[in-house]
Amino acid sequence: MAEITLNSLAHTYSDNPTKPEDYAIREMQHIWHQGGAYALLGPSGCGKSTLLNIISGLLEPSDGEVLFDGQRVNELKPEERNIAQVFQFPVVYDTMTVYDNLAFPLRNIGVPEHKIRSKVLEVAEILELSDQLKRKAKGLSADQKQKVSMGRGLVRDDVSAILFDEPLTVIDPQLKWKLRRKLKQIHEQFNITMVYVTHDQLEASTFADKIAVMYQGQIVQFGTPRELFENPAHTFVGYFIGSPGMNFIEATVNNQALEFGSHSLPLHPDLSRRLTELQTTQVKVGIRPEFVHVWDGSNPDAFQVDVDFIEDLGTYKILTFNFDGILMKARLSEDQKVPHGKAYVSFPEQWTKIYVNEFLVEVDHD
Numbered sequence: 001m002a003e004i005t006l007n008s009l010a011h012t013y014s015d016n017p018t019k020p021e022d023y024a025i026r027e028m029q030h031i032w033h034q035g036g037a038y039a040l041l042g043p044s045g046c047g048k049s050t051l052l053n054i055i056s057g058l059l060e061p062s063d064g065e066v067l068f069d070g071q072r073v074n075e076l077k078p079e080e081r082n083i084a085q086v087f088q089f090p091v092v093y094d095t096m097t098v099y100d101n102l103a104f105p106l107r108n109i110g111v112p113e114h115k116i117r118s119k120v121l122e123v124a125e126i127l128e129l130s131d132q133l134k135r136k137a138k139g140l141s142a143d144q145k146q147k148v149s150m151g152r153g154l155v156r157d158d159v160s161a162i163l164f165d166e167p168l169t170v171i172d173p174q175l176k177w178k179l180r181r182k183l184k185q186i187h188e189q190f191n192i193t194m195v196y197v198t199h200d201q202l203e204a205s206t207f208a209d210k211i212a213v214m215y216q217g218q219i220v221q222f223g224t225p226r227e228l229f230e231n232p233a234h235t236f237v238g239y240f241i242g243s244p245g246m247n248f249i250e251a252t253v254n255n256q257a258l259e260f261g262s263h264s265l266p267l268h269p270d271l272s273r274r275l276t277e278l279q280t281t282q283v284k285v286g287i288r289p290e291f292v293h294v295w296d297g298s299n300p301d302a303f304q305v306d307v308d309f310i311e312d313l314g315t316y317k318i319l320t321f322n323f324d325g326i327l328m329k330a331r332l333s334e335d336q337k338v339p340h341g342k343a344y345v346s347f348p349e350q351w352t353k354i355y356v357n358e359f360l361v362e363v364d365h366d
């Protein structure tokens with residue numbers, strides 16, 4: 001078991017990198033603590049698999065170091081790193097039985113057969129494979145094969161970490177939910193560092209205690225699902241987490257106020273000071289649909305806006321409104337009055353976030 005440190009790590013597939021975009025991993029500093037359940041979440045092509053393969057040793061980074069418990073492992077081969085990796089598609093030996101497949105990683109390191117047996121039975125039980133143990137892997141469905149593949153990753157409790165690269169892609173939706181819960185259970189039972197790669201926010205937040213959101217080769221935020229929701233550190237996190245994502249509007253800072261076209265909002269003096277330090281007047285303002293306040297009628301604190309449309313999603317509605325030419329969304333709860341034609345909205349200060357160069361502007365209030 002290990003704490004995994006990425007020290008000034010970067011990776012390029014190019015022979016002659018000249019600009020940041022030439023890097024699949026842009027220089028990063030990051031620690032996966034021992035025993036954590038982590039997700040690495042991001043869109044296709046952001047560098048998730050590259051990062052995982054660097055940790056497992058399948059890929060040597062072009063810059064920086066990978067440390068396990070403080071020891072550099074860059075030069076160690078995958079098998080010397082003691083990492084289990086579960087891939088998107090099942091890796092099983094078709095001609096072996098399910099039992100032998102699960103036993104394989106343990107036999108490889110010379111674990112005695114009686115210990116192998118108890119471990120295989122334990123993992124098979126968790127994954128509901130107990131009645132399949134005598135079957136040849138060849139005859140299994142894709143779901144079952146992937147469960148065996150996951151089981152092979154889970155049998156060794158001496159591993160430094162288990163890395164999952166979109167392991168539930170081939171699993172049908174109902175079983176997916178169940179397996180995610182199982183993985184969580186296994187994590188709690190064995191206290192092994194687990195990093196789970198996915199592009200699905202629901203998958204990330206049901207599995208992980210902390211999520212690293214990756215975008216263009218960078219970890220732009222590392223936090224609990226709640227932190228990512230309430231305080232997105234980067235516009236991408238605001239956009240990617242939540243459904244629908246955060247609203248963004250361009251604004252100009254003028255005289256301690258944010259100006260959007262004909263509207264303006266007062267700016268907290270601390271934020272105003274911080275923006276002066278940053279020497280910027282052009283910002284993006286972000287607010288989540290859940291935090292836009294929709295009033296029942298006209299109100300001196302609210303902006304009057306045009307209703308564009310309302311989507312009824314059963315237990316809640318999404319109001320799309322036009323704010324100075326920008327379409328924004330607000331979430332209406334079931335018991336809220338549904339506006340027609342005009343709506344009155346306000347943006348509570350606590351939930352109105354300011355971004356400069358896509359990163360959140362934070363202020364110390366003490």
Ligand SMILES: Nc1ncnc2c1ncn2[C@@H]1O[C@H](COP(=O)(O)OP(=O)(O)OP(=O)(O)O)[C@@H](O)[C@H]1O
Nearest residue numbers: 013023024042043044045046047048049050051199
């Ligand atoms: N072997 C390779 N040679 C060259 N470029 C590569 C190679 N593997 C990945 N890349 C590039 O590196 C970037 C990151 O890719 P990577 O596969 O790590 O992303 P990802 O987030 O895992 O995406 P996906 O979810 O689609 O697998 C992409 O621009 C990709 O095209």
